[in-house]
Amino acid sequence: MKARKIVRRSLHEEILEQIREMIVEGRWGPREILPEMQLTEELGVSRTPLREALKVLSAEGLLEVRPRSGAQIRVLSPEETRALFEAAGMIESSSARLAVDRATPAQIARIEELHRKMLVAYEKGRRADYFDLNQRIHMAIVGAAGNDVLSELHAGLLMRMRRVRFACTNRAEDWDLAIEEHADMLKALKDKNADQLASQLDHHMEKGWQRVRDFVRDEYEQSQNSAVGSSALE
Structure with a gap:
């Protein structure tokens, strides 16, 4: 994803949104340090608001900010991933x-409207839009519970899982399955079938873990091996 100049909304919100999208969509690899100077040029901002945004993204669990090394x-x-799911x-x-x-x-x-939009994104193969709408549906269901504490905790967990979940949304069969499961969730909600909706959401999250499990394991092992190799060269 190529950055665009900051032109609308608050500076802080725009920087956060753009860098978050870049991270989730895989612009940088595991443990790769973000190039601050390059980002300031692409975004057209100074280093101060950029670094503030990086701190927020670190708090969200997408980055690690290390002294003298960068984000x-x-x-x-x-x-950790299993626990998050x-x-x-x-x-x-x-x-x-x-x-x-x-x-x-x-x-x-x-x-229902979010589900319809997700179907359009699915049919047109718009991966980023499909993923975003999928996440928004889950957040909307939790939001409908009317408990702000649960919503806040849930949003934080989804944010920390976001990068690995997006990385594993590239298989057509997974899209097909998710569409069916979301349709069943919507029906259970409209039918006011609490047991069915709870069971479907639990099953859906377990399937999500199974989809990302191998990716997470392989990425973690590779990153650990790279870290050991880098230490040996120092």
């Missing part, structure tokens, strides 16, 4: 039961 792409271990799944299945009771017609209509 580098954070690599998740298989154990488990935690997100527990929040989603618990929120499902609340959402069935508390979701307003407007909230259900919004989830």
Whole structure:
């Protein structure tokens, strides 16, 4: 992804959004250090707001900021990734039961609209749009539970998982399966079937873990080997 000049919205929001997209879409590899000077030129900003954005992305779990080294792409271990999926799944299945009771017609209509947009992105092969809408549907279901604490925890977990999940959305069969599962979730929500919705969300998250498991393991092992090799050369 090539950066575009900052022209709208707040400077802070634009920098965050663009760098986050670059990280998620794989512009830099595991543990690669972000080129600050190059980014300031591409974005047309100074180093101060850029570094503030990098601190936020570090807090979100996408980067590691190290003194004298700079900000580098954070690599998740298989154990940490598994824990993230488990935690997100527990929040989603618990929120499902609340959402069935508390979701307003407007909230259900919004989830339906997000689902329709995701279908369009799916049919047109727009991977980034499909992924973003997929995530927004999950967040909207949790949001319909009417519990801001759960929503905040859930959003933080999804952010930390975002890079590895996007990296594993390149297989057509996974898109097909996710579309079917999301359609079933929407039906369960509209039918006010709490047990069914909770079960589907839990299953969906478990399948998500299975899709990323091998990628995460291989990336982590490669990054560890590279780190050992770099240390040996120093």
